[in-house]
Amino acid sequence: MEITKATIMSSVKRYQYFYTVLFALSSTAFITHPAYGKSEEYNEADDLPSLDFDSLMAADIQVTSAMKRLQNKSDTAASIYVLTNREIIQSGVTSVAQALTLVPGMQVRKLDNNQWAITTRSTAGRHSSKLLVMIDGQSIYNPGFAGVYWEAINVPLYDIERIEVIRGQGGLLWGSNATNGVVNIITKHTADTRDNIVQLATGTKQDYKVDFRVGGDLVNYSSFRISGGVEQTDESSKSEKDLSAHDDGKKQNLNGRVDFNINDDLSLLAQVWYNNIDMGQNLRLADVNTNLSSYVYDQYTLDYLQLMTRLDHRISPVSNQMLQVSFSSQRGEQAYYRDKFLTTDIDYQMNTLIKHTQFDWGVNYRYSDVFIEENDFFSNLSNLNHYDHFGGFIQFQFNLVPDKFKLIIGNRSEKNSFTGWEHQPMVRFLWTPESRHTIWGAVSQGVRVPSFLEYNNIARVNSSLGIRSDIIGNNDIDAEKSFSKELGYRYSEDNWGVDISLFHTKARNVLVIDPDVNDTFTYITYNFVSDGELTTYGGEATLNWSPNRKLNTEIGYSLTSYQYDLPAGTTEAIGHDAYMRQLIAKANITLTDNHHLSLTYRIEDGEAYDTKDYAVLDASWRWQINDTVTFSLTGNNLLYGKHIEYGNSSEAYTVVTFIEPSYLAQITAKF
Amino acid sequence: MANSREDAIKSGFIYNFARYSQGSWFNASQQNSYNICSFNPDFIVSAAKTLKALSIENRPVELVLLTNDNPSLTNCNTLFISKADADVWHAISKNEVISSLMLVGEFDGFLSSGGHINFFIISGKVRFEVSPSRLRKSGIKMSSKVLRLGRIYQGGEQ
Numbered sequence: 001m002e003i004t005k006a007t008i009m010s011s012v013k014r015y016q017y018f019y020t021v022l023f024a025l026s027s028t029a030f031i032t033h034p035a036y037g038k039s040e041e042y043n044e045a046d047d048l049p050s051l052d053f054d055s056l057m058a059a060d061i062q063v064t065s066a067m068k069r070l071q072n073k074s075d076t077a078a079s080i081y082v083l084t085n086r087e088i089i090q091s092g093v094t095s096v097a098q099a100l101t102l103v104p105g106m107q108v109r110k111l112d113n114n115q116w117a118i119t120t121r122s123t124a125g126r127h128s129s130k131l132l133v134m135i136d137g138q139s140i141y142n143p144g145f146a147g148v149y150w151e152a153i154n155v156p157l158y159d160i161e162r163i164e165v166i167r168g169q170g171g172l173l174w175g176s177n178a179t180n181g182v183v184n185i186i187t188k189h190t191a192d193t194r195d196n197i198v199q200l201a202t203g204t205k206q207d208y209k210v211d212f213r214v215g216g217d218l219v220n221y222s223s224f225r226i227s228g229g230v231e232q233t234d235e236s237s238k239s240e241k242d243l244s245a246h247d248d249g250k251k252q253n254l255n256g257r258v259d260f261n262i263n264d265d266l267s268l269l270a271q272v273w274y275n276n277i278d279m280g281q282n283l284r285l286a287d288v289n290t291n292l293s294s295y296v297y298d299q300y301t302l303d304y305l306q307l308m309t310r311l312d313h314r315i316s317p318v319s320n321q322m323l324q325v326s327f328s329s330q331r332g333e334q335a336y337y338r339d340k341f342l343t344t345d346i347d348y349q350m351n352t353l354i355k356h357t358q359f360d361w362g363v364n365y366r367y368s369d370v371f372i373e374e375n376d377f378f379s380n381l382s383n384l385n386h387y388d389h390f391g392g393f394i395q396f397q398f399n400l401v402p403d404k405f406k407l408i409i410g411n412r413s414e415k416n417s418f419t420g421w422e423h424q425p426m427v428r429f430l431w432t433p434e435s436r437h438t439i440w441g442a443v444s445q446g447v448r449v450p451s452f453l454e455y456n457n458i459a460r461v462n463s464s465l466g467i468r469s470d471i472i473g474n475n476d477i478d479a480e481k482s483f484s485k486e487l488g489y490r491y492s493e494d495n496w497g498v499d500i501s502l503f504h505t506k507a508r509n510v511l512v513i514d515p516d517v518n519d520t521f522t523y524i525t526y527n528f529v530s531d532g533e534l535t536t537y538g539g540e541a542t543l544n545w546s547p548n549r550k551l552n553t554e555i556g557y558s559l560t561s562y563q564y565d566l567p568a569g570t571t572e573a574i575g576h577d578a579y580m581r582q583l584i585a586k587a588n589i590t591l592t593d594n595h596h597l598s599l600t601y602r603i604e605d606g607e608a609y610d611t612k613d614y615a616v617l618d619a620s621w622r623w624q625i626n627d628t629v630t631f632s633l634t635g636n637n638l639l640y641g642k643h644i645e646y647g648n649s650s651e652a653y654t655v656v657t658f659i660e661p662s663y664l665a666q667i668t669a670k671f
Numbered sequence: 672m673a674n675s676r677e678d679a680i681k682s683g684f685i686y687n688f689a690r691y692s693q694g695s696w697f698n699a700s701q702q703n704s705y706n707i708c709s710f711n712p713d714f715i716v717s718a719a720k721t722l723k724a725l726s727i728e729n730r731p732v733e734l735v736l737l738t739n740d741n742p743s744l745t746n747c748n749t750l751f752i753s754k755a756d757a758d759v760w761h762a763i764s765k766n767e768v769i770s771s772l773m774l775v776g777e778f779d780g781f782l783s784s785g786g787h788i789n790f791f792i793i794s795g796k797v798r799f800e801v802s803p804s805r806l807r808k809s810g811i812k813m814s815s816k817v818l819r820l821g822r823i824y825q826g827g828e829q
Contacts, residue, residue: 051686051687051721052687053684053820056684057796057820058796059676059680059796060796061680061792061795061797062674062676062795189794189796191798192820221791221793221798259793259794261791261794264791267794312794314795318674627815
């Protein structure tokens with residue numbers, strides 16, 4: 001058979017998801033900081049979102065105090081969505097990843113009974129997302145591929161205060177890797193978890209799930225909690241291939257947090273998370289003798305330890321500062337990939353209000369020790385075993401017309417080990433012509449720095465031609481730069497509201513694949529180059545309506561267009577040209593004082609994942625038996641039957657399974 | 672160093688304390704308004720803005736500024752003592768009139784000296800501790816759901 005570049009191009013198409021899966025980009029995106037959410041001049045006191053207890057408990061006493069947190073939704077110049085603890089609990093979801101299915105505009109695809117691919121305004125991959133994911137301001141991504149092991153995020157849902165989602169580049173100042181968006185998981189202060197919980201669950205896809213929490217007081221209004229759990233998931237009944245699904249697994253986690261209240265103005269938070277997962281998966285690997293694809297059953301383990309301390313200091317009623325130091329250690333073992341990381345992060349931030357202008361600035365430093373074991377499938381280009389980045393941000397929020405028009409200007413500049421200095425400037429405005437109407441807009445540039453794997457690794461992949469094939473990292477690739485324009489409108493009445501966001505993003509220096517073959521046609525290389533361009537555009541719209549206190553409804557629609565402009569001879573590295581459409585309808589119904597029903601209907605449409613369009617219904621009934629005990633019954637993926645959510649059958653590693661209807665019964669005792 | 676936002680948040684709590692309580696300290700059939708009193712003018716301004724147009728048992732919420740010269744407590748339903756007015760509190764805490772009010776403060780020693788609910792700040796957020804037994808003594812039964820949100824004060828009775 002004659003092997004030409006065109007043949008290889010055809011072959012390489014088969015791997016585009018593979019690249020997506022493994023070589024996600026490590027975006028050191030820019031970051032626009034947190035504080036765009038506040039705004040009013042210091043003396044304004046009537047900007048509380050509402051006076052219910054939940055809002056009051058969540059409200060910061062200073063307008064300057066948001067560190068990587070949103071303030072008031074109506075006062076934020078970005079496309080945002082907030083999942084409250086109440087909605088998370090009432091919906092019956094059992095994980096953070098599943099909770100994100102409740103957010104309009106989030107691309108949430110389940111690969112098997114444990115693994116997920118999640119992002120927004122883009123195509124999601126198993127390991128790629130360009131999404132900054134944080135727990136209490138601590139980034140939780142794998143430094144190797146800059147993606148997230150969603151199955152290892154086992155934060156007990158009852159410990160979560162809320163999950164804030166920013167779609168698009170609105171969170172660029174929050175941290176690296178935020179060009180598609182931000183998911184910020186904010187856990188409850190221990191002062192609000194000073195009780196004990198035991199929770200037991202079982203169902204058709206979960207053999208058992210046992211969680212607990214113990215909380216209590218310490219001296220001087222300080223408090224603590226310890227929580228944890230163990231979960232055994234069952235195997236799916238059908239794999240995409242003629243294999244046993246092998247996607248059962250066990251997860252264990254243990255978490256602790258202490259909040260020391262030194263005085264009214266000074267507090268210290270210290271927390272630790274430990275997660276261990278041990279789960280089965282099917283892989284498609286290259287046969288080391290024939291180079292053809294072979295299917296392998298693998299038992300995949302991951303140990304994940306995070307430590308974080310944060311000192312918050314209120315300097316004055318109009319100024320505060322924060323110092324956060326965190327460590328993250330991961331050790332993963334899969335049949336084709338073994339890695340070990342230790343990352344240290346140091347962040348300092350200060351927020352000050354000077355008359356009508358809020359001034360925010362901060363500096364940060366990250367150091368990662370990296371070890372990727374060389375084996376039949378992976379090798380390193382050089383002996384690089386660490387990388388770092390450091391930099392800072394600055395942001396001004398000008399209240400040009402108090403309560404009417406705010407202008408926000410900021411920039412984050414960071415130097416990283418791979419591409420040097422990168423700059424991420426942004427300009428935003430927020431116009432409130434009348435109290436119920438808000439119009440916002442933004443122009444920003446995000447930067448995505450290559451991941452460690454894209455920069456320094458060689459990965460062996462299978463070949464339908466039976467020829468040795470490798471994906472080759474590149475020390476000379478540039479950071480991807482994306483220029484984004486956004487426009488939004490919000491209207492809010494007492495019992496209904498509308499939220500619309502539009503975006504157009506054009507990225508250059510986009511990672512693409514340049515295939516090549518040697519003269520003897522015995523070795524194919526798929527070389528990373530940063531020569532592509534990528535245009536994405538679309539929007540999200542939500543309409544919420546609460547006719548009375550017993551019924552809350554919401555409809556959300558989102559559209560994303562994802563289009564490459566490829567240089568001749570190259571092909572996509574992450575995703576492919578596609579449209580993605582999504583419709584979500586939600587209803588939370590209080591049937592009686594003790595009975596509650598939550599319904600979520602979701603339609604996913606588009607060719608991005610090589611699947612059929614599908615629709616699912618999730619329903620959860622919750623019965624408060626008495627002050628101590630709650631029982632819930634939840635059904636997921638109802639109506640549509642078995643379906644594949646991530647159908648890129650040519651993807652080289654993960655072999656997905658059919659996602660099936662499932663049922664879960666859960667009983668919770670709080671005392 | 673309370674600011675207006677902090678006062679606004681606390682006034683929201685105070686409003687909810689009243690909303691979620693039952694008892695003889697407030698009789699809607701005999702009063703035209705629910706009166707929240709304080710010696711702190713800054714608090715009164717912030718609270719008036721925050722609680723504008725709100726009502727309790729169909730009675731509008733009114734903010735009443737007290738003065739040291741004339742602390743007319745008889746029309747109050749909730750009395751808020753700010754940190755700056757701790758001295759005033761010590762002067763009036765034995766006054767028989769306050770035994771039938773909901774007493775809210777924001778400084779150390781408020782509960783041990785006879786108060787019902789005391790605000791404190793942790794990590795930039797407002798939280799409260801509450802003495803259910805003292806509330807009951809004043810004829811106030813607060814919802815258990817609200818009590819769960821606060822720290823239960825177990826200190827000795829005055």
